[in-house]
Amino acid sequence: MSTTTSATPATSGTVLDSGEDFKAIDTIRRGVRFSPELKEGIGLTLVLAVLASLGQVVVPIAVQQTLDRGLNAPGGPDTSFTLAAALVAAAAIVLTSVASYLMTARLFTASERGLATLRTKAFRHVHDLPLLTQNTERRGALVSRVTSDVDQVSQFLVFGGLLFVVSVGQVLVATVVMVVYSWQLALVVWLCFAPLFLSLRYFQRKLSAAYATVRRQVGLMLSAVSEPVVGAAVVKSYAVESRTQARIDEAVAAHQSASTRAQGFTAFSFSLGGVSAGLANAGVLIVGIWLGFGDDISAGTVLAFAYIVTLFVGPVQMGTQILTDAQNAIAGWRRVIGILETPADLVDPGPEGRVLPRGPVDIRLAGVGFAYPGGPPVLRDIDLEIAAGRRVAVVGETGSGKSTIAKLLTRLMDPSEGAVLLDGIDVRDIAQASLRRSVVLVPQEGFLFDDTIAANVRYGLLDATDDQIRASADELGLGDWLAGLPAGLETMVGQRGESLSAGERQLVALLRAHLADPDLLVLDEATSAVDPALEMRIGRALERLMSGRTSVTIAHRLSTAESADEVVVVDHGRVVQRGPHAVLVGEAGSVYAGLHASWVAQSS
């Protein structure tokens, strides 16, 4: 399938699906589809569940029999019967307990397996989402979707789902028994419970909305909590602790009140079951008496019926409780499924995608335009050809749209209009694996993972050996820098790489890119100011990194523009000038001449 239809601006920044608009049963169906483990062996588990819940009926009966026919046997207690019956009852207890154990253990196994799969799929899908969606979603909220939202589901799957099915079964069996005794009284019982059943839908809706709010608030709360953690230095140096705390307190309070509100609905909806039961008991007696006047029923039947009603009420209350408690889990489940159902609209053509041939890439932008959803155009009518092996610098003021070009070339976003072609192939038709293999972006801020330098560099080439990494570093002229680090390749870089300086982070990013060995190298402002000695290293490393490849640099520096084969000047979303530095700088009054003047002023 080659989906080359252009992604419209409206969809390229899709907000994550909250999943709030589908029903509980839909959620469960979808959830099971994403976690097929949940269905595995469900038949046997259900049999065990029935056996375990039968125990709740069988055991009291066994005890009753032992009492009635053993201890209270006519003619005095019957020791042998009592002991025999007690043994049988004990066997029944052990059997049903074992069934209960097996059922719960199986449920735990199936649901934890299913949820681990769901978590992992959702995590993967977050990475498949467009950059824009990733950026608009709060990090804490995304994290909560693959962590605490999933945790909520587990309780329901183990203690809810199957018991609900069993409860419904028990209600049906109780109804049959009631009808056998007296269909009129059975009708009375059902009528008394009708308001509950009818209001259940209303409460489910309310509860569903209430718990959706709770889960959303958890995400917002985590985002608020992450501020003083990630921004600790700013919070401290500006002494805005109380303001930051106020923002957190607000999120904590919002979560608290949302939870309390949801709990209120749960409690109220659950209590309705008890009221219905009272109504049913009274109804059975009153209607029973009335039926008795017509000789339709005996006093014994009425009294027996009053006891049978409890067989009906118990599972109804159990079922109601499970349903109400389930809403929290369902809300969490929906949010996880919501991720999975948000389209990853940079569609990977997959195995049918084309493969870029190795060797320097040539680039063509044909009538490219780009706008963020609902925003003004960032790029307009860009037509640009870059021959294979050329070294191009893109310059322009901040906000001119030059960084967007880098994102389009690396297919972090698709253009709203026109097409980006590499080696004559529309990037949308190139298999992602091939594209990522051939095209590497070194972003402005080289994000590092909290691990060793070696591990971070291996993001470029997974199976790189330490020797390969060292050789690669030597090629870039970074060997002595690496050797000078306290633990060499095994130096820990700290969270987000913060133990290294900004310049050193760049070196790691360059080393990473070099190991990846791309055919098209896109550098986005990778040369922001660092200490000059390091700067020189970076410059040298870049020089070597770019040789033999096509490279596009989003440049801020005179030197980068000067040493490029060609400079492309972007202004207000359009290409306004292009050509070698020497030529452009001579075009008096041009955008480039202006930029150049300020560069010169800077470095003199």
Added chain:
Amino acid sequence: MLWVIATPDNAGNRRSTWDSDPHRLTARRRPGIASGPRAVARETTDEVQERVTQRSGPWGRKRGLSGSTTRQGFAVLGVSIRREPWIFTLSTLGSVLFGALTVADAWVLGWSTDNVVLPAFEDGEIGSGMLVAVLALFLGVAILRAVGIVARRLGAGVMQYRMQAHTRRAVTRQYLALPMEWHQRHPTGQLLSNANSDVEAAWGPIAPLPMAVGTVAMMAIAVGQMFLADVVLALVGLLVFPVVILANLAYQHYSSPLMTRAQQLRAELSEIAHESFDGAMVVKTLGREGEETRRFAAKAEELRDVNIRAGRIRAAFDPTLAALPNLGVLVVLAVGVSRVLGGASDAGDVVTVSYLLTVVSFPIRSIGWLLGELPRSVVGFRRVTSVLEARGEMPYGAGRVASGRGGAALRVEGVAYAHDPDQPLLRDVAFEVPPGRTVALVGATASGKTTLVSLLTRLVDPDDGRILLDGTDLRDLAHGELPRAVAVVPQTAFLFDDTVRGNVTLGLDVSDEEVWAALRTAQADGFVAALPAGLDARLGERGTSLSGGQRQRISLARALVRRPRLLVLDDATSAVDPEVEARILAGLREGGHDATLVVVAYRKATIGLADEVLHLSGGRIVSRGTHAELLVTDPAYAHLVNAYEQQHDGTAPVSAEVQA
């Protein structure tokens, strides 16, 4: 010594973040006089300890939780009960009401049978009054019972959520109070997990608590009646209890380590997710989604396996507790039948004891639900407590900075600082910046510039020496005083998930004109004006909607709007286009900003602003003077700042510089 910091006045002041919680249990810190920096640190530590002890109650003056998991679990519950006694009472009363009315229900049925149903069938008629009475009784009991349910469940919910909120406020206050060094050691994902999953775990048992407590009464009454019926059989029946306790001990024993592991894994999972989403750009551009997923999946699978193992134990525990009273009934029957035959017991008493034992099974089960939640609760509480007990809160003095305008005088005296005593980051650093002057800090990577900046803004305190602002040691200033005079613009801009205005003012009461003026100097007015909502435009988490250079300029405006008397720029314009940077620098020089300026810089245009340049190397100041002087006198300096030109022009740097 110099650090005489604590007076009753500032003591309250520096606790302000804690005090803002109206429900706090914490003791107001006691004033005391400290005699040195170490003493200050210790004293503060004791304060934290005292606070924690106060909060966590009497189970451990110094050591926190101790004893078996069950005891610890009850201790944690004790904390919540002491904290929310009224809601706890209400929900427990609700639970008792529910229990009582469940009994009443049976009584109403009996009464109706004897007084209404049977007479009605015998007489063939019934007064409508009686029917109304039946209806009223059943409904009355049902409604009261419903009230009990609502009180119990809502009460438990309110209590649980209040405790969660209290704890989250305390934990996040602690995040705000703990020093940078602590933050650097703790990954974001872990801290998020502490504030979320661990807090939830700690207060999980509150949900089944009222039911369990409420049924204790039921159990006590039933046990009492058992003894009234037949002492021997009651004792036989009560054998159930030691077995229940054994089962619980076994459960807690096997469960606790797994729960501990599971909470740790939850935190690690959150850590991986947070980091991976943070680095989404790198993951995407290098096509490493698969590897990241495998990294996450490995942890998710480990958590899965631990949860399954814990689940199996739980799966055994619940039915065991359910079965024990039933087995007890059978034993009572077996013993009872021989006692009846021997004439020691009455058959009726056997029946009564057996029945009462089945009554006891419900409380045992509901207490079992509570016990089942305890191991996870204890683990969560411990993890939260370890944050609350973390030490190293920064002490503040009572000093005020001089108000008014004009640059501040900065004096650094013999300052030394090290994370690791063997690897000093700064040694013997001394310099002075007179009001309104500019000093540039220049040095190679890892020469100590950023460390010095953290000392100037008191993110950390020096191990030795001192830093004086207008003659006052920074450590003597009250909390919030230093930022009134000093603003720092860090290397990496951090923006809040707030509007442009909120990010610039950070709550400071300034007019929009002043905000715009600051944005103008920072060269940020253009792109802010172009945002659809202008100052009210929301920037998204960490300002993701802006470019790196734009974020730096907002961050700069944040500093400028405060009209600081000392402005510290830590390579603050590194991601800004040179043209824009030139305009910013011009604005700083000309725009009536008479602040004292400390800049960490590499670009010569920036260094050129400085009245004095300090060349740092290996944590020391190796030379000082004007830029031109240093170029001549300090070859290493010349090499450092000219490396750039050397590389690109191939011309002799010094001569080129002399011309400039």
